[in-house]
Amino acid sequence: MTDHSSLHLLIGGEQLSGGGRETQDVIDPATAEVLGTLPHASADDLDTALANADKGFKEWRRESADKRAAALTKAASLIRERAKDIGMLLTREQGKPIKEAIGEVIYCAMLFEFYAGECKRTYGRELVRPTGQSARVIYVPVGPVAGFAAWNFPAINVARKVGGAIAAGCSVIVKPSEETPAAGLALVQALLDGGVPADVCQVVFGVPDEVSRHLLASPVIRKVTFTGSTAVGKHLTKLAAEDMKVTTMELGGHAPVMVFKDSDVDTVLDTMVGAAFRNAGQVCVSPTRFLVEQDLFENFRDGFIERAKAITVGNGMDQDTRMGPMANERGPEGLAKKIADAKDKGAKIDTGGERIGNQGFFFEPTVLSEVPTNAEIMNEEPFGPVALINPMASADAIIEEANRLPYGLAAYAWTNDPKLRSRLAADVEAGMLAINGANVSAPDAPFGGVKWSGHGQEDGAEGVMHCMVPKTVHES
Ligand SMILES: O=CCCC(=O)O
Numbered sequence: 001m002t003d004h005s006s007l008h009l010l011i012g013g014e015q016l017s018g019g020g021r022e023t024q025d026v027i028d029p030a031t032a033e034v035l036g037t038l039p040h041a042s043a044d045d046l047d048t049a050l051a052n053a054d055k056g057f058k059e060w061r062r063e064s065a066d067k068r069a070a071a072l073t074k075a076a077s078l079i080r081e082r083a084k085d086i087g088m089l090l091t092r093e094q095g096k097p098i099k100e101a102i103g104e105v106i107y108c109a110m111l112f113e114f115y116a117g118e119c120k121r122t123y124g125r126e127l128v129r130p131t132g133q134s135a136r137v138i139y140v141p142v143g144p145v146a147g148f149a150a151w152n153f154p155a156i157n158v159a160r161k162v163g164g165a166i167a168a169g170c171s172v173i174v175k176p177s178e179e180t181p182a183a184g185l186a187l188v189q190a191l192l193d194g195g196v197p198a199d200v201c202q203v204v205f206g207v208p209d210e211v212s213r214h215l216l217a218s219p220v221i222r223k224v225t226f227t228g229s230t231a232v233g234k235h236l237t238k239l240a241a242e243d244m245k246v247t248t249m250e251l252g253g254h255a256p257v258m259v260f261k262d263s264d265v266d267t268v269l270d271t272m273v274g275a276a277f278r279n280a281g282q283v284c285v286s287p288t289r290f291l292v293e294q295d296l297f298e299n300f301r302d303g304f305i306e307r308a309k310a311i312t313v314g315n316g317m318d319q320d321t322r323m324g325p326m327a328n329e330r331g332p333e334g335l336a337k338k339i340a341d342a343k344d345k346g347a348k349i350d351t352g353g354e355r356i357g358n359q360g361f362f363f364e365p366t367v368l369s370e371v372p373t374n375a376e377i378m379n380e381e382p383f384g385p386v387a388l389i390n391p392m393a394s395a396d397a398i399i400e401e402a403n404r405l406p407y408g409l410a411a412y413a414w415t416n417d418p419k420l421r422s423r424l425a426a427d428v429e430a431g432m433l434a435i436n437g438a439n440v441s442a443p444d445a446p447f448g449g450v451k452w453s454g455h456g457q458e459d460g461a462e463g464v465m466h467c468m469v470p471k472t473v474h475e476s
Pocket residue numbers: 152153156282283284285440441
């Protein structure tokens with residue numbers, strides 16, 4: 001199986017490395033030691049991948065839904081068998097606790113199993129026409145897809161990029177993050193081992209801007225799917241527009257957690273504190289801005305601080321670690337700056353706020369409260385282990401603050417008031433809303449945002465349908 005000592009490109013089924021290609025080191029975020037050396041694709045490699053993707057698409061689009069489903073199902077079963085090994089690769093390169101890593105890998109198997117079923121559900125519709133005529137809408141695969149995945153979920157992000165495309169009958173070239181390459185490589189290998197043809201799913205690495213410009217400049221690619229920052233998403237969307245390529249953009253968030261006065265504080269904290277520090281807060285749907293009705297505020301803040309202090313931080317490979325390091329050197333540096341800015345503007349640092357030790361990229365679980373809305377951290381995704389807790393005067397004020405930012409990925413709310421729940425469902429500007437819970441991800445549930453958090457969805461039936469385009473066939 002793929003490991004960090006044998007990192008490679010996967011082009012036309014060939015594992016390519018060496019040959020004078022540029023390389024970069026892959027770093028263990030828990031120790032800052034080098035885990036392995038990753039080859040970059042040359043321009044020739046990218047052209048080969050594009051030619052393969054073109055050929056692969058022409059063949060795969062004609063395969064039966066049964067055959068595509070069988071390959072996804074087999075791959076899912078191989079991923080389940082390999083979950084522990086892939087999880088260990090993931091923890092080593094990304095840092096999250098091994099239990100979270102294995103859970104992430106299993107999610108990928110579940111997603112492929114769900115997509116296997118969706119292969120047969122790409123329904124069109126018949127339009128009403130006079131006798132002797134017909135008109136119907138059919139859905140056809142959009143064409144070869146270029147997918148760019150982020151480092152925070154090295155497995156799920158790759159699975160979301162390739163799964164929908166393969167189910168729809170597209171070919172796909174995926175670029176996992178260069179910082180976390182091995183888990184994505186192992187997933188794609190399972191797809192090939194499961195029967196997905198080598199030209200249908202390929203993996204490249206390189207300097208991200210160079211790879212994306214090269215692939216997007218090609219007329220072969222008909223769809224671009226990206227997970228990452230809003231800034232890069234806007235850049236890729238503009239590049240894609242040059243050739244009218246379809247885009248799915250899963251971008252940044254700044255999720256509000258609306259805690260209304262009828263909530264039970266301990267129940268909310270028991271669910272949301274763990275969610276806030278999952279993957280060291282490096283989650284696009286991380287619960288971030290806790291907007292708590294005034295009456296509950298003090299109890300809520302005290303309980304949050306107590307639970308945050310109890311979190312065991314350590315190497316993700318240790319079984320008792322509950323929070324690992326941040327995934328790269330940029331993490332603690334960027335977070336420390338945002339915390340300093342918030343403090344200067346009057347926020348209280350209730351616990352944490354500092355980097356831990358001088359080895360690896362560890363940061364304390366941090367709680368800030370009474371954070372002014374002009375602090376950078378209240379406006380830009382912190383993407384780190386920090387919770388921001390503010391007292392709010394009313395339900396109206398909570399909803400207004402929840403919608404204040406240009407982001408709209410996930411939102412969370414706690415209330416049992418049926419009228420308020422309906423209002424939240426209608427008025428909260430987010431692609432995903434969890435009421436009285438912390439989970440917004442499930443293989444059958446569309447995952448995506450609105451406003452600057454992007455457009456298009458992954459997972460759910462939409463994850464496949466966004467890799468297809470409608471065609472209307474009129475017959476007389
Ligand atoms: O950051 C993206 C993935 C997070 C999730 O699926 O819960």
